[in-house]
Amino acid sequence: xxxxxxxxxxxxxxxxxxxxxxxxxxxxxxxxxxxxxxxxxxxxxxxxxxxxxxxxxxxxxxxxxxxxxxxxxxxxxxxxxxxxxxxxxxxxxxxxxxxxxxxxxxxxxxxxxxxxxxxxxxxxxxxxxxxxxxxxxxxxxxxxxxxxxxxxxxxxxxxxxxxxxxxxxxxxxxxxxxxxxxxxxxxxxxxxxxxxxxxxxxxxxxxxxxxxxxxxxxxxxxxxxxxxxxxxxxxxxxxxxxxxxxxxxxxxxxxxxxxxxxxxxxxxxxxxxxxxxxxxxxxxxxxxxxxxxxxxxxxxxxxxxxxxxxxxxxxxxxxxx
Numbered sequence: 211x212x213x214x215x216x217x218x219x220x221x222x223x224x225x226x227x228x229x230x231x232x233x234x235x236x237x238x239x240x241x242x243x244x245x246x247x248x249x250x251x252x253x254x255x256x257x258x259x260x261x262x263x264x265x266x267x268x269x270x271x272x273x274x275x276x277x278x279x280x281x282x283x284x285x286x287x288x289x290x291x292x293x294x295x296x297x298x299x300x301x302x303x304x305x306x307x308x309x310x311x312x313x314x315x316x317x318x319x320x321x322x323x324x325x326x327x328x329x330x331x332x333x334x335x336x337x338x339x340x341x342x343x344x345x346x347x348x349x350x351x352x353x354x355x356x357x358x359x360x361x362x363x364x365x366x367x368x369x370x371x372x373x374x375x376x377x378x379x380x381x382x383x384x385x386x387x388x389x390x391x392x393x394x395x396x397x398x399x400x401x402x403x404x405x406x407x408x409x410x411x412x413x414x415x416x417x418x419x420x421x422x423x424x425x426x427x428x429x430x431x432x433x434x435x436x437x438x439x440x441x442x443x444x445x446x447x448x449x450x451x452x453x454x455x456x457x458x459x460x461x462x463x464x465x466x467x468x469x470x471x472x473x474x475x476x477x478x479x480x481x482x483x484x485x486x487x488x489x490x491x492x493x494x495x496x497x498x499x500x501x502x503x504x505x506x507x508x509x510x511x512x513x514x515x516x517x518x519x520x521x522x523x524x525x526x527x528x529x530x531x
Contacts (some may be wrong), residue, residue: 213265213415214237214383218278219286221258221439232258232271234439234497237516240383240415245406247430247447249462255439256419257306262286263292263417264303289390298329302376304369306388311372312360318346318371319356322378329379333375341378348411350372366397373405377388377412386418390425400461402429423466427451435459438497441516445523455525457502496528504529505506 221233233255248256260369261267263278265285278285279300285293304309313321322342326333328340343353349370360368369389376384386405390398409416422424426433426447433450435443435458443456454460496502498507508528516526 213280214240214382215277215279216259216263216354217258217277217279219262219278220222220274221255222272222274223268224270224272232264232439234435234458236276236439236441238441238444240417243409243413243415243431244432245409245416245418247426247433248417248436249367249423249426249433249459250436251421251462253370254436256421256436256438258385260303260417260419261437261494262380263296263385264301268274294329298325298376298381299379301383302381302384304372304376304384304386304389312368316359317356318358318360318363322371322375324358325375326378332409342374345377346371348408350400352503357384362476364397365393366401368391369397369401370404373401373408373437377408380412381422382414384414384416386416388420389418390420390422398425405429423462427437435462440497440526442498442526444516449520455519455523456498456527457529457531458498461501494527496526518520 216236216238218235218237219233220231220235221232223232236255238246245287246460248259250256258267258271261271263274263285265288266275276286280296285296288491295450306484312318319339319342322325322345323335323338326341339356342356346353346494347414347471351374352369355367355371357362360371372436373389377423384467389405392402403417418426418429430447433443433447434441435444435450437458443450443454450459454463476527494513495511496505499505499509502509506528514526514528516524517530518524521531
């Protein structure tokens with residue numbers, strides 16, 4: 211039985227003169243003790259998906275349809291008070307920008323204490339401090355961090371503070387939104403390794419969001435590839451690594467493999483074709499039509515559904531099935 215079920219969720223943002231569809235009928239499940247990777251470029255809807263699960267979307271966003279089921283409850287229909295009993299206690303998030311997520315004028319210990327106190331008002335200061343130091347320690351930080359300000363810490367240390375924060379209330383699910391963005395390669399590797407070790411030790415489920423294939427394949431057991439608000443491919447990590455099927459997934463892999471020595475003319479798969487104008491308003495075809503070198507008239511007129519093409523590997527593309 212799945213721990214979390216996302217069912218046909220669609221989200222749109224309202225601007226001053228139009229509406230932008232950020233998610234379109236997104237569905238997936240998350241199992242107990244599973245690490246699910248969500249891969250896609252900027253603007254593909256990854257972070258919107260995380261914020262929708264936390265029901266923390268900005269005011270100009272609207273959930274048009276769908277359900278997010280956790281413990282037989284639809285998170286999208288819960289009151290704010292009921293949600294507050296789930297946020298951080300059951301489902302927590304590691305945001306992508308540590309400097310924007312931590313108060314620059316408060317010590318780390320005080321910030322973590324405020325979170326604990328909010329969700330457990332009866333907790334004593336001494337007990338809270340013990341929990342905070344424990345979470346900092348298992349996140350590979352020293353206990354003295356409680357007396358530091360964010361500006362006194364390196365980027366990697368601040369990111370570890372956010373990981374410790376996400377663990378404070380011992381949640382069942384952690385959403386890690388670009389947890390290594392802006393960090394050097396060595397620190398990225400260390401944090402990913404630590405996250406995996408924590409997951410093995412504590413046994414929580416995790417959704418890790420990234421535009422970086424190396425981040426996803428090094429930590430996740432299953433991958434969702436998103437493009438323009440839709441899931442275009444889904445499967446076991448090893449299966450997608452060995453045989454990417456959707457043209458967009460293949461493009462991501464090609465760029466990753468050739469970065470630093472790629473020529474513009476080699477990137478045919480991510481170049482716009484002919485004189486197509488990318489305009490998704492009232493467009494009913496495949497979301498990748500404007501960038502796909504294999505696009506046909508059918509792709510222009512019809513949006514392919516995510517279809518299983520082999521064991522636990524699905525793709526939304528007319529080239530298969």
